Amino acid sequence: MGKTVLISGGGIAGPALAFWLRRGGFVPTVVEVAKGPRPGGQTVDLRGVSKVVAERMGLLPAIEQRQLHERGFEYVREDGRRTAAMPMELFDGAGPVAEIEILRGDLAEILADATPDVEYLYGDSITQLDQDATGVQVTFASGTQRRFDLVVGADGVHSRVRRLAFGPHEQFVQHLGGYSSYFTVEAPEDLNHWMKVYTAPGGLWVGLRPDHDPRFAKALLSFRSPVIDYDYRDVAAQKQILQTRFSGLGWHTQHLLNALPDAQDFYFDSTSRVAVPEWSQGRIALVGDAGYCGSPLAGHGTALALVGAYVLASELQQADHTRAFPAYQRRMQPYVDQRMELPPGGIKMAMPMTALGIKYRDTTTRLMTSKPFVGLTSKLMIGKPDAIDLPRLGGPLRVPAEKTE
Ligand SMILES: Cc1cc2nc3c(=O)[nH]c(=O)nc-3n(C[C@H](O)[C@H](O)[C@H](O)COP(=O)(O)OP(=O)(O)OC[C@H]3O[C@@H](n4cnc5c(N)ncnc54)[C@H](O)[C@@H]3O)c2cc1C
Known part of the structure; x- marks a missing residue:
């Protein structure tokens, strides 16, 4: 029997880590608070080293099958007319729409499918961690109650493992001044493979992104706001916040608000940055958003989660946790620092508060x-280029023959 590792969180980082640990001879178990792989979210992109990791996992064929062929990103007015656009080909896939765009829910499902030999405990979560020398x-x-050799928190921005073993949420999470929500709606118009965003004064974004099925679209509602006091698990309260904020706005806003009460894949969270100085405490470590997150x-986020899982598994393959955990952080830190940087202007530039600000942003675009x-x-x-030399980090991971490059 290899070493047992409990991974909290079955999103992106958790299953990716379980995949590599399993292949390295470990026995991973994933505990996920949701009842199954969580659907929902908009597209996430794979570029640079994260694409290499996906390729090494043998996932590219499945990813390419479900890839969304978006044509670009455009800002629209309340009557739907385009005010500015960033076509994908203009930036050769390096712009806001990347060469490989996949729905976050699809990627989560692909990762769950790629780990059939891993034990998943759905609908449960960790409430207490007591570590000792063994x-x-x-x-x-x-x-x-169960005993594991190691525990890894891959449970996102609100990580329970981080709270139990590292310190309170507020110590590591910085609110960046906004909230976002994603859910599926019937497409109110033919998006023709474009992501469209209508911005209203007050820092409000109403967006639609193509789905595989043109009858549907991925809705986005984002707004600028200081911290709101709400229960991040109370979905009804979150939906009410959106109804109040977006009521009366133009374009397809009312269509989105009408769909909100029945949205099954609803996701809502703050725009937050997570920075934890030390990613491990004894036998417990963090990976993905739980430990480092630059915000949407x-x-x-997805790139850091996939690469972080790969590097952590690689280091654990080569040394015991006392050396592997610090080595994982040393190798990842420059890349994490690089990819947590916010674009110029940050939330203020993307989501202006005034009509004049919106005009200025569109003219600049x-x-x-x-x-x-x-x-x-x-x-x-x-x-x-990505500040990490991935090929040298691969080490002796026992990648199945058919899945090597
Ligand atoms: C449903 C959903 C939709 C998302 N949509 C987008 C999007 O459209 N755009 C974007 O940029 N980012 C989105 N994100 C965030 C994005 O997935 C991450 O930034 C990134 O992929 C890093 O992945 P992660 O695995 O570290 O965190 P996450 O993908 O957030 O996964 C964390 C997982 O841990 C689980 N979890 C949380 N608390 C516990 C607990 N106490 N015990 C056990 N499990 C727990 C969560 O249910 C989740 O499955 C979304 C996240 C989720 C969960």
């Missing part, structure tokens, strides 16, 4: 995508 005693909400504004400037914009978007 292992971690874990108490679950269901009342059961920075836009690399048109200018950036105009012939004289598109080369320069493209260079800025492509940015620097």
Whole structure:
């Protein structure tokens, strides 16, 4: 029997870590608070090293099958007319719409399918962690107790593992001034493969993104706001917040609000940044959003989760946790720092508060995508290569023969 590892969180980082640990001879168990793989979310993109990791996992064929072929991103007015656009090909997939875009729910499902040999405990969560020299005693909400060699928190921005073993939420999570919600609606118009966003004064975004099935669309409601006091597990309260904020707005807003009460794949969260100085405490470590997250504004959460899981598994393959956990952080930190950087202007530029601000943003976007400037914009978007040398990190992971590059 290999070492046992309990992973809290069955989103992206959790199953990715379980995948690699299983192949390295460990015995991973994933505990996920939801009743099954969580659907929902908009598209997430795979570029650079995260695409290499997906390729090494043998997932690219499944990902490409479910890939959304988006044509680009456009801002629209309340009557639906385009005010500015960023076509995908203009930036060769390096702009806001990447070469590989996949629905987050699809990726979660692909990862769950890729780990049939992993034990998943759905509908449960950790309530207590007691570690000693030889292992971690874990108490679950269901009342059961089990012992594991190691525990990894892959349970997202509101990580329970981080709270139990590292410190309170507020110590590590910084609110960046906004909230976002995603859910599926019947498409109110033919999106023709474009992501469309209507911005209303007050820092309000109403968006639609294509689904596989053109009869449906992925809705987005985002707004700027200081911290709101609400229960992050109370879905009804979250839906009410949106009804109040977005009531009376134009374009397809009312259609989205009408769909809200019955939305099954509803997701709502704050735009937050997570920074934990030390990613491990003894036998317990963090991976993905639980330990490092630049927020959807920075836009690399899935990449960091996939690469973080790969690097952590790689280090655990080569040394025991006392050396592997710090080595994982040393190797990942420069890449994490790089990809947690916010785009210039941050939330203020993307979601202006005034009509004048919206006009300024749209004019700037048109200018950036105009012939004289598109080369320069493209260079800025492509940015620097990923600050991690992934091939050297692969180490001796026992990748199945058919899944190597
Ligand atoms: C439903 C959903 C939709 C999302 N949609 C988008 C999107 O459209 N755009 C975007 O940029 N980012 C989105 N995100 C966040 C994005 O998935 C992450 O930023 C990124 O992929 C890193 O993944 P992660 O595995 O670290 O965290 P996550 O993907 O957030 O996964 C964390 C998992 O842990 C589970 N969990 C939480 N608390 C506990 C607990 N106490 N015990 C056990 N399990 C727990 C959650 O249910 C979730 O499945 C979404 C997340 C979720 C959960």
